[in-house]
Structure formats: structure tokens, C-alpha cells
Amino acid sequence: MIRDALSRGTILFLLSLGAALMLLPFAWMISTSLKAPNEVMLMPPKWMPSEWHWDNYVRALTMAPFGRYFLNSVLVTALSTLGELITTILAAYAFARLSFWGRDFLFSLLLGTMMVPGEVLLVPNYVTLARLGWIDRYEALIIPWTASVFAIFLLRQHFLFVPKELGYAARVDGAGDFRFLWTIMVPIVRPAIVTIVVLKAIGSWNAFLWPLIVTNSREMRTLPVGLTAFTTEAGTAYELLMAASAFVIVPMIVLYLLLQRSIVEGLARTGIKG
Template identity: 65%
Template sequence: MGTKPLMKLLVYALLVAGSAVMILPFLWMLSTSLKAPSEVAMLPPKWIPSKLQWSNYAAAWEAAPFGRYFINSILVTVTTTIGELLTTILAAFAFSRLKFWGRDLLFAVLLATMMVPGEMLLIPNYVTLTQFNWIDRYPALIVPWIVSVYAIFLLRQYFLGIPQELYYAARIDGSRDWNYLWRIMVPLSRPALVTIALLKAIGSWNAFLWPLIVTNSAEMRTLPVGLIAFTSETNTHYELLMAAAMMIVLPMVVLYAFMQKHIVEGISRGGLKG
């Protein structure tokens, strides 16, 4: 066997091993969600339950107002995704097609903000929202997350890959920048926009720290924060916790499984030109 087949075999082996490491926690979560309480902490661990406890899912749903949590998560996810798409499209078009003084410098400063850890912004953002009296309200969950520097960068790179001749031809035909953006650039950039929307939806759906900080009442909690209902100072109901976690994770896993082709295409094509 030559060197090339051996390298290919090694690469596939590493990929399989990496996939196993990534998928094992999800399999353990699924297994635990179907166990009886007595089997959760068994040593050695028991992967396959003696009897599948599907009732854990019903019990988890009834243990907390998950209906309300689902509504909040859907509302926040949809609103922040639409808001980010709008701000990203407008900003990316300005940085890729419009010419104004300080454009490149402003874009460089914008990119520099990506190096600031998000944890450093928690306190300033919280103080700002307190002054607006937005704590424990929907604006606190939505407004700070309708702009993404990474999304602007990704879409700008994609816009730069669209031939400049289309822009000049549209201007000669009398098309304004606004019409050119929405009738030509946006339809041509569908893969990048789908990627941005999916990444934002997954991020918003799984967000935990920020909703935990800015919500005080059960009526405003989102699904990840609602998992706290299964943890107390004396005991944690792991089988119910894992059942609730499965209900939260499954929609995003299915969404990503169907749309991963668009995510890969959008990211790869968005980085071709700078």
C-alpha cells in the first residue's frame, strides 16, 4: 500500500474518531433521558436503559412552563434573526459598494471589536438596559443581538465577489442603490444570507448567559434558562433534565442537518475575496 492511501486512511480514521467524540455526549443525553432515576447514577454507567421511560418527556414538560419558554425562544430567535439580516445587509452593502470618507478605517475598527471578549460587555450592556428600564422585558433579549460584526464581514466578502459591472450597469439603467441592493445583490447572495440566518437562529435558540442575566420572572425565560427548574440545592433530576435538553436541542439539530450544505457554501464562498 502506497503512502497516499495510508494518509487517506489516517485522515478518515481521525475524522471518525472526532465524530465519535462529538456525538457521544448526545447519545449519553438521549440514553439518560430514557432512564429510570435509579439507573442514572449507576456505576459502571449503563448505556441502554432496562426499560425506556418515555414518560420522562411528559414529566419534564409539565415540571416547568415549557410552553411559555418555547414561545419566548421562538419570538426571540425569529426577531433577532430578522433584525440581524436587515442590519447586516445594509451595513455590508455600505462597506462593499458605497464610497464615503473613512469607510475602510471604520470597517477596520468594526472588525477590531471582534477581539473584545463578550464577557467584558455584559456589565456595560446590563447598565445600559437598566437605564432604559428594559430588564425582564423582550427588548433586553432582542435589541443587543440584532447586529453581528462577523455576519457583516461575511456578507461584505460575499458582496465583493459579485461583479462590479452589474452595479455600473444598474446605475446606467437608472437604478438607485436601494433597488440594486434588494433586486440584484440580495438574490445573488442567498447562500450567504441563509448561512447568517441559520447561525443566528442556532445561537439565539441556545443562548443561556444573557437571558439568565436580564430575565427575572418565569414569564420571560427562554428554554435554556428554563432548564434550571430541574436543579435544586439538594438534588438534580438528571433524567428530566436530559429529557428537557433533548427537546431543546433536537429542533436545531434537525435544522442544521437539513441546511448544513448552505452553511458550508456560504462560509466558503464568503471568504474567497477580500
């Protein structure tokens, strides 16, 4: 009994310590966003500001067209997530349930592309989009990211654990592959789909390098790129940068908190509940 209590206490302590370490950067961001400029770079660091400058948030939002940046981020995130969801569901079902020549080889080849660093593809992708005339357009921000090998792999593994008897029963009732996929398979693996949606939404919302490369005008930039407005030749206004960063991360934090249970279940489960 004592050993079990000590074990649970140790685990709780380690988890609490890990949570505190994860929250430390967020606490520093909020603290910095409320400081005066002369307090930001003090050594040793000063956690609590002498005076709370809530006006930093107002100043941060007026230094750049963040309303436009926000709309661009919402549009790009929503459409790229929807596109990836459609391609992932169809591809994962094909690799898990359909029989066709070269299926396993194609899937292995697809997994092999995960070994290629994304930075290697920046130049060829940019050249392709330039030839299509998509630079500084929404197509460049959305279409290249409407498919994910990792998402296909994750969802395929969940599809494989759905009993084949369900497919046989659906075909006896006259359901084809498309109907069986959307009415039976998709609801069963909903936690995995929610996980894919959240991971994609967070990745798209926080993307910086690609939107920076393929956009030239301020009207096409997204929120992460818009944060560069606080860095000039004179230096970086860290208190305003932290204030704007707080606005940027809030939507994704809310999304994660709302779907946390489904995310954990989607990543942890290896089959379906009996």
C-alpha cells in the same frame, strides 16, 4: 492506485472517528433521559438503561411552563435573527460598495470590537437597559442582539467578490443602490446569508447567560433558562434534565439538516461561481 486507496481510507476513518466523537454526547444525553434516577450516576457508567423510562419526557415537560418558554425562544430567535439580517446586509453593502469618508477606519474600528470579551459588556449593557426600563421585557432579549460584527465581516467579504460590472450595468438600467442591493447582490450571496441566519438562530436559541440576567419572571424566560427548573437545593434530576434538553436541541438540529448544503457553501466559497 493503492496509495490513493489508502489515503482515502485513512481520511474516511478519521472523519468517521471525528463524527463518532461528536455524536457521543448526544447519545449519552438520550441514554440518560431514559434511565431511572438510580442509574444516572452509576460508576462505571451504564450506557443502556435496565428499563426504558419514556415517561421522563412527559414529567420533564410538566415540571415547568415549557410551552411558554418555547414561544419566547421562537419569538426572540426569529426577531433577533431578522434584525441582524437587515443590519448586516445594509452595513456590509455600505462597507463593500459605497465610498464615504472614513470608511476603512470605521470598518477597522468595528473589527476591533470583536477583541472585547462579551462578559466585559454585561454590566454596562444591563445598566443601559435598566435605565430604559427594558428589564424583564422582550426588548432586552431582542434589540441588543440585532447586529453582529462577525456577520457584517463575513457578508462584506462575499459582496467584495461580486463583479463591479454588475453594478455598472444596473446603474445604466436606472437601478439605485437599494434596488441593486436587494435584487442582484442579495440573491448572489444567498449561501452566505443562509449561513448567517443559521449561526444567529442557533446562537440565539441556545443563549443562556443574557436571558438569565435580564429576565426576572418565569413568563419571560427562554428554553435554556427554563432548564434550571431541574436543579434545586436537593440536587439535579439529570434524567429529566436530559429529556428536556433533547426537546430543546431538536429544532436547531432540524434547521441545520435542512440548510446544511447552503451553510457549507457559504463558509467555503471565497467568490461567486463563474
